[in-house]
Amino acid sequence: MQFRHALDCSTTVRFTMDMRSIQVELQSFGLRLPPYFPARNGGAGPAEGCTIRMAGRALTVPTQSHYVGSSPYSLQTQAGGAVVCREGVAIAEVEIPVRPHFYDETTPQGESFSSIALLHGADCLASTVYQNCVYWETQQACKFCGIGLSFDRGATVLEKDPDMLGSVAVQAAARDGVRHVTLTTGMHSDESYTVGHLARCAQSITAGSGLPVHVQLMPPKDLSLLDELKQAGVATIGFHLETGDPGILESIAPAKSRCGIQRFMDAFMYGVELFGSNQVSSFIIVGLGEDADSIVRIAEKLCRLGVFPYVLPLRPIPGTPLSSLWPPDHRQMIAIYKRIAELLHDYGLSSAASKAGCVRCGACSCMCLFEKET
Ligand code: SF4
Secondary structure, eight states, rough: OOOOOOOOOTTTTOOOOOOOHHHHHHHHHHOOOOOOOOOOOSSSSSSSSSEEEETTEEEEEOOGGGGHHHHHOOEEEEEEEEEEEETTEEEEEEEOOOOOOOOBBBTTTTTTTTGTTTEETTTTEEEBOOOTTTTTTTTOOOOOOOOTHHHHHTOOSBBOOHHHHHHHHHHHHHHHHHOOOEOOOOOOSSSHHHHHHHHHHHHHHHHHHHOOOOEEEOOSSSSSHHHHHHHHOOEEEEOOOBBHHHHHHHHHHHHHHHHHHHHHHHHHHHHHHHOOEEEEEEEEETTTOOHHHHHHHHHHHHHTEEEEEEEEEEETTTTSSTTTTOOOHHHHHHHHHHHHHHHHHHOOOOGGGGOOOOOOOOTTTTHHHHHHTO
């Protein structure tokens, strides 16, 4: 992603908070934006918000949820740059994203490339290859997920064509510096179709652009289906357990609970065999009600298997059942990041060693800032 240069901000005051704490706070409080600033509020995963570049890295921050209005943080822009202010005082220069060039291209059918894939973080191309889910709008749906929202808004295509995705990846790499790809998907009722579609998309991208591809999906009942992803050239894979607390999993993500924690564990082990240690990951969302010790316990269980626990704060998305919640307290996040960083170090895992996807991108979490310490 190209960013507009930061302001040469002689008005930025000396501020005692370190940049790491500011980034954690930004993800917990959100950032109030000027009205014209681009943001997104749909899609799978932690989708609401915008990306800024701060202290040398891309960071996604909430911008549109109910709690953002009371955040001490605001963005001020002038021609050519921007600063983040805390309680009205400019504290950090930031860069704001420039609209990617590939967004302006269209497929032969007239679909905008931006309806097929988006730029995430600094250099990650991301697409939800099936923008619906067999569980969407049922009692089984994950309560934090907004997968159907962008389709309802007409912002995206329901099912991405592998060839089109391949073309988008080529242009995104050539024109906007994209270096890796994240593919996520809602589930079809036929899991072999879901896996096959992901495999065709990944194959098309790697064949055309050579970019490493990360895929995210529910663990299939038949784990041997994952071989197809490996054969398609997929570099890394994510099965998102979200929490290690079975009660919370049942209330927040009933379909995942019904799938069962054991199937996730089996998929993690199978995935590590196929893709290698550090190339399998799971989101662990802080803020669903799980206490810190339980989060650290499940993270350690994953680390022991060679699975990267991608710990990140809850991002309540407007329009989802969790929209009225608040992200977790920043002090809780810092304490958890520090404990997970020690685990990552002890088990020889690192975000820098991930070949593709959310772990490599890191923009929705501040985990990588704490890793450097250990
Ligand atoms: S961490 Fe994942 S969801 Fe967040 S911006 Fe990066 S690729 Fe997208």
